[in-house]
Amino acid sequence: MVPSIQSSLLLGPSDQEPVAGMALVPSHWLGSRESESEAKVDGETASDSESRAEASPPLIPADDTPEVLNRALSSLSSRWKNWWVRGILTLAMIAFFFVIIYLGPLVLMMIVLCVQIKCFHEIITIGYNVYHSYDLPWFRTLSWYFLLCVNYFFYGETVTDYFFTLVQREEPLRILSKYHRFISFTLYLIGFCMFVLSLVKKHYRLQFYMFGWTHVTLLIVVTQSHLVIHNLFEGMIWFIVPISCVICNDIMAYMFGFFFGRTPLIKLSPKKTWEGFIGGFFATVVFGLLLSYVMSGYRCFVCPVEYNNDTNSFTVDCEPSYLFRLQEYNIPGVIQSLLGWKTVRMYPFQIHSIALSTFASLIGPFGGFFASGFKRAFKIKDFANTIPGHGGIMDRFDCQYLMATFVNVYIASFIRGPNPSKLIQQFLTLRPDQQLHIFNTLKSHLTDKGMLMAATEDE
Amino acid sequence: MAPCENCRVITEATEERVYKMEIRRETDIDDRYGDLDSRTDSDIPEILPSSDRTPEILKKALSGLSSRWKNWWIRGILTLTMISLFFLIIYMGSFMLMLLVLGIQVKCFHEIITIGYRVYRSYDLPWFRTLSWYFLLCVNYFFYGETVADYFATFVQREEQLQFLIRYHRFISFALYLAGFCMFVLSLVKKHYRLQFYMFAWTHVTLLITVTQSHLVIQNLFEGMIWFLVPISSVICNDITAYLFGFFLGRTPLIKLSPKKTWEGFIGGFFSTVVFGFIAAYVLSKYQYFVCPVEYRSDVNSFVTECEPSEIFQLQSYSLPPFLKAVLRRETVSLYPFQIHSIALSTFASLIGPFGGFFASGFKRAFKIKDFANTIPGHGGIMDRFDCQYLMATFVHVYITSFIRGPNPSKVLQQLLVLQPEQQLNIYKTLKTHLIEKGILQPTLKSEVFSEGLSWISPEKKKKKKTIVHFSKK
Numbered sequence A: 001m002v003p004s005i006q007s008s009l010l011l012g013p014s015d016q017e018p019v020a021g022m023a024l025v026p027s028h029w030l031g032s033r034e035s036e037s038e039a040k041v042d043g044e045t046a047s048d049s050e051s052r053a054e055a056s057p058p059l060i061p062a063d064d065t066p067e068v069l070n071r072a073l074s075s076l077s078s079r080w081k082n083w084w085v086r087g088i089l090t091l092a093m094i095a096f097f098f099v100i101i102y103l104g105p106l107v108l109m110m111i112v113l114c115v116q117i118k119c120f121h122e123i124i125t126i127g128y129n130v131y132h133s134y135d136l137p138w139f140r141t142l143s144w145y146f147l148l149c150v151n152y153f154f155y156g157e158t159v160t161d162y163f164f165t166l167v168q169r170e171e172p173l174r175i176l177s178k179y180h181r182f183i184s185f186t187l188y189l190i191g192f193c194m195f196v197l198s199l200v201k202k203h204y205r206l207q208f209y210m211f212g213w214t215h216v217t218l219l220i221v222v223t224q225s226h227l228v229i230h231n232l233f234e235g236m237i238w239f240i241v242p243i244s245c246v247i248c249n250d251i252m253a254y255m256f257g258f259f260f261g262r263t264p265l266i267k268l269s270p271k272k273t274w275e276g277f278i279g280g281f282f283a284t285v286v287f288g289l290l291l292s293y294v295m296s297g298y299r300c301f302v303c304p305v306e307y308n309n310d311t312n313s314f315t316v317d318c319e320p321s322y323l324f325r326l327q328e329y330n331i332p333g334v335i336q337s338l339l340g341w342k343t344v345r346m347y348p349f350q351i352h353s354i355a356l357s358t359f360a361s362l363i364g365p366f367g368g369f370f371a372s373g374f375k376r377a378f379k380i381k382d383f384a385n386t387i388p389g390h391g392g393i394m395d396r397f398d399c400q401y402l403m404a405t406f407v408n409v410y411i412a413s414f415i416r417g418p419n420p421s422k423l424i425q426q427f428l429t430l431r432p433d434q435q436l437h438i439f440n441t442l443k444s445h446l447t448d449k450g451m452l453m454a455a456t457e458d459e
Numbered sequence B: 001m002a003p004c005e006n007c008r009v010i011t012e013a014t015e016e017r018v019y020k021m022e023i024r025r026e027t028d029i030d031d032r033y034g035d036l037d038s039r040t041d042s043d044i045p046e047i048l049p050s051s052d053r054t055p056e057i058l059k060k061a062l063s064g065l066s067s068r069w070k071n072w073w074i075r076g077i078l079t080l081t082m083i084s085l086f087f088l089i090i091y092m093g094s095f096m097l098m099l100l101v102l103g104i105q106v107k108c109f110h111e112i113i114t115i116g117y118r119v120y121r122s123y124d125l126p127w128f129r130t131l132s133w134y135f136l137l138c139v140n141y142f143f144y145g146e147t148v149a150d151y152f153a154t155f156v157q158r159e160e161q162l163q164f165l166i167r168y169h170r171f172i173s174f175a176l177y178l179a180g181f182c183m184f185v186l187s188l189v190k191k192h193y194r195l196q197f198y199m200f201a202w203t204h205v206t207l208l209i210t211v212t213q214s215h216l217v218i219q220n221l222f223e224g225m226i227w228f229l230v231p232i233s234s235v236i237c238n239d240i241t242a243y244l245f246g247f248f249l250g251r252t253p254l255i256k257l258s259p260k261k262t263w264e265g266f267i268g269g270f271f272s273t274v275v276f277g278f279i280a281a282y283v284l285s286k287y288q289y290f291v292c293p294v295e296y297r298s299d300v301n302s303f304v305t306e307c308e309p310s311e312i313f314q315l316q317s318y319s320l321p322p323f324l325k326a327v328l329r330r331e332t333v334s335l336y337p338f339q340i341h342s343i344a345l346s347t348f349a350s351l352i353g354p355f356g357g358f359f360a361s362g363f364k365r366a367f368k369i370k371d372f373a374n375t376i377p378g379h380g381g382i383m384d385r386f387d388c389q390y391l392m393a394t395f396v397h398v399y400i401t402s403f404i405r406g407p408n409p410s411k412v413l414q415q416l417l418v419l420q421p422e423q424q425l426n427i428y429k430t431l432k433t434h435l436i437e438k439g440i441l442q443p444t445l446k447s448e449v450f451s452e453g454l455s456w457i458s459p460e461k462k463k464k465k466k467t468i469v470h471f472s473k474k
Helices: A002-010 A016-037 A043-055 A069-071 A076-102 A106-131 A138-164 A164-169 A170-179 A180-197 A203-234 A237-260 A274-295 A333-339 A348-362 A364-377 A392-417 A418-430 A431-447 B005-037 B055-059 B068-093 B094-120 B126-151 B153-158 B160-167 B169-185 B190-223 B226-249 B263-284 B322-328 B337-351 B353-366 B382-404 B411-416 B421-438 B459-463
Strands: A264-266 A269-273 A306-310 A313-315 A327-330 A343-346 B253-257 B256-263 B296-297 B302-304 B316-319 B334-335
Touching: A002 B190, A076 A106, A076 A237, A106 A138, A106 A313, A106 A392, A106 B169, A138 A170, A138 A180, A138 A364, A164 B055, A170 A180, A170 A333, A180 B353, A180 B382, A203 A392, A203 B190, A203 B353, A237 A269, A237 A364, A237 A392, A264 A274, A269 A364, A269 A392, A269 B153, A274 A348, A274 B459, A327 A348, A343 A348, A348 A364, A364 A392, A364 B169, A364 B190, A392 B169, A418 B353, A418 B411, A431 B421, B055 B353, B068 B094, B094 B190, B094 B302, B126 B169, B126 B190, B126 B322, B190 B226, B190 B382, B226 B256, B226 B263, B226 B337, B226 B353, B226 B382, B253 B263, B256 B263, B256 B353, B263 B337, B334 B337, B337 B353, B337 B382, B353 B382, B411 B421
Parallel strands: none
Antiparallel strands: A264 A269, A306 A313, A327 A343, B253 B256, B296 B302, B316 B334
């Protein structure tokens, strides 16, 4: 039984899975054997299993570094080689990020979608490895089907909001959007019924675990990525600044920890230090201020992304809102003496960026700790082996988990309220009596506020 | 006791063994619970339900009967008790119904979380109880805040603090959730990582199931109590009639998961539920109490259900298709349009509702429990009664939003009032143009025209200029 598990995992579809499986099987197998031998305190069995536990450390993933790099760095020692690989890949990722930004919002959306799919794949693969559920073939299909359903639902909602005019023109799209929720629910129900029908007698618990695992993964990965896309539509600056702050915090905390690190921060991640944490915080706030100053000057970052019906493409062209216009602020007395200036010209957005950077530095790391705890719980070193030297895509994005939700909630609460055009659409679908009621309530509200003259009404 | 020479060797060996056992135990806990991930279900011991809670009275009264009949009687009496309790709550009004739904949700959550504790034997992680209940509180706060904000718009506008809470509601809810998340991360204990992650995921999936469903139920309730009563009664009726049909006529098993279910019960239950839903819809559609959306009146500070019934609750004449004409010997029949919708609801309740029951059966088998809890004697826990309702509330909500009406007017109003004044003014002008175009609003130079009414202003009146239509506000 056990050798066949190992061999079936060795013949797994991709490179990283067999290694993960191999590391997991011994420790898991270990567990069942130890429970047997607990009754008899057998020194030899104990030492055998213990040495086996030591001999099977959390896995060393297969080396995915491209041959080019391997040859170029073959002369250096192993430790420096690792450094160089990480460094080169970091620069490659950052350059890639800039290229994508240059290419525009549509490509960004596609990248977000791909990252989401890859993260989902990574977490589900871990689930398969943990539960040895390769021989429940339905489950792959069902997991991907649920991913498709939830994505369809979210993309449909986004498309309906932002592409309203385009949708109204095309008849099939209009029907799809009108009954969108019903269609999505039906698709989900089909998946649910397929799950129930696929329950196999001895594997109930496994199947329920995978079902739960799939849903929690969807909750984390898919909702976050859609909030990212919502933020993107607000204006690319709302997408770029938070992500860059998290990345900067990662890098800065690492550097500060490397040079000054002394006091450990949390038992969960022994490499993190308080010096790194605090240094990273201040560095990120400064970085956020500078970055938002630079970006607020350009329309292509600041304007909401709109779909232009005439040119059938995305445009970012508008009059920058209040947030992105330079204002004069009085400096408090304390800093006045330091800087020697009375006032400073800043974009109001920079004040918001302080809030975003603070969140990225203080709460973002909790996402990283969560991922570390998760990796320890399931005894894996990295989520996958996609990026050489760094691990999987999830490893890079673990601190971003909460950032997208925070930015979205922040925008909705502090920057603007609901979307006015969406409200008008919703209004137009109401019944006439409801429309009248709302119109009159709005009218009395505006009159109370003094925005409308009660005496005359002019268009 | 002086340590002897020989003893020292033995002591050391023992110490080493103890030390190794300690290490084994350290790596062991997670692995031991890792057994729960094993490939077959046979490893976990059966979880016994808590003690029998049948009241003493019933026991004494039924002590004479044999065990099988006694069980039957208990089930029967409890069923009747629950149905009468249901009627009583309906009589007491929508507010009591909301409280009942909240109570049921909390109890369902408690039941599922307790099962999780038992499965993972995680009683010795005391933080987890606190965190689970805290998350329940957060998610409820978020959902109730969204609902309350919509339906109590006028009430909320008056109070300043409530305004603040409503405006920043999402932010406050998110901050509360984050606090719970950070507490979870800080509470991760070295040997119990996997357990804790399991319980975290268990809590979230449970919240997803119970809390979202119960809030959709409350939103359906606010649409009109009939949207709450007919679906729930259809599911209950399907349960009972499928059982009865299966009992008397059952022969072909339906699904391996629930060996007691039969095809005869399934199909018989389907037809009886459709008929029942049809009749129940007919009976309930007559009363304004059931049909009208629940509103909160600030003047009387309570919920009222008074309105002009909408189109689907007014009798219409439908011409029968030819074959039915021959059977019933009538040309037309007057029906409420709602009855047609009730057919859709009953169909869903009979065809897809049972899948929720199969899901719960699979869950119980997976975790080797007989019942979710022992709250209701003879029936099991609250979840056992509500397992078929899982998907019904979501379906009814989706059905209403897709087919019956568009977005919620109070929500639209609420969002309008939150906008910036300039945006409000712009929207006001757009709406005004639209309404005038459609003829709903009369263009007039005179101020204070309130043309609130529930009927269209007829096109003939539109031709006359300066026709000012006054309707008194209700």
